[in-house]
Amino acid sequence: MSVDHLLQTIPPLMVYLIAGLVVGIESLGVPLPGEIVLVSAALLSSRQELAVSPLWIGVAAATGAVVGDSIGYALGRRYGASLFGWAARRFPKHFGPAHVTAAERVFARWGMWAVFFGRFIALLRILAGPLAGALRMPYPRFLIANALGGIVWAGGTTAAVYYLGVAAEKWLSRFSWIGLAVGLGAGLAVGWVVKRRTARLVERYAEEQ
Incomplete structure (x- = not known):
């Protein structure tokens, strides 16, 4: 069975559920x-x-994103610092003291904007909900920033990738798979740069601490 035939056997509803569940669990505070x-x-x-x-x-x-962040907010508000202590033991690469300190400073400086733009940054996307709850950010303010950030991030990412995929499929039908390899390489390069910048931010705050 070819890859195309295998993909056609996947029910669309399953794709929607997996996307929503994985994004929701990540937003809750689990690094997925x-x-x-x-x-x-x-x-x-x-793919039409x-x-x-x-x-x-x-x-x-x-x-x-909205539901997961809201649950994470409730957990952070209920358990506070003890939640991050538990998470640091389970996921030290994501919830270490330096990571939490970096996120706290961003929140202290930017408030609601940290929640909104945190949706686009790997470190803050995981920490935003629990940290906002632990820092006692008023829930109405959190919900507004959370909902707007989730809609812009999810809708914008989906639209951009969808139209790029449609354009790539047309382009590849005329040329070759080399273009797809170049596109994937560029995407991986951008992801690597973002990851390195986040790591440097965490290291800088750790040195200051």
Whole structure:
């Protein structure tokens, strides 16, 4: 069975559920590859024969982001610093003291904007909900920033990947798979740069601490 035939056996509803669940669990505070899953689902929606709707991909991911962040907020508000102590033992690469300190300083400086733009940054995407709750940010303010950030991130990412996928499919039908390899390489390079900048931010705050 070819890859195309295998993809056609996947029910669209399953794609929506997986995208929403993974993004929601990541937003709750569990380090999962939510962005990778969203991009993969959006790429599937760009294949017309698969009947996967980019609109529902965006809706599922945005819903998962808002609900997951809200649950994370409730957990952070209820358990506070003890939650981060437990998370640091389970996920030291994501919830170490330096990571939490860096996120706290960003929140202290930017407030609601940290929640909104945190959706686009790997470190803050995981910490935003629990940290906002632990720092006692008023929930109405958190919800506004959380909902807007989730909608813009999920909708924008889905739309961008969908249209790039459609354009790439047309382009590749005329040329070769080399273009796809170049595009994937560029995407990986951008991801690496963002990861390095986040790591340097954490290291700088750790040195200051």
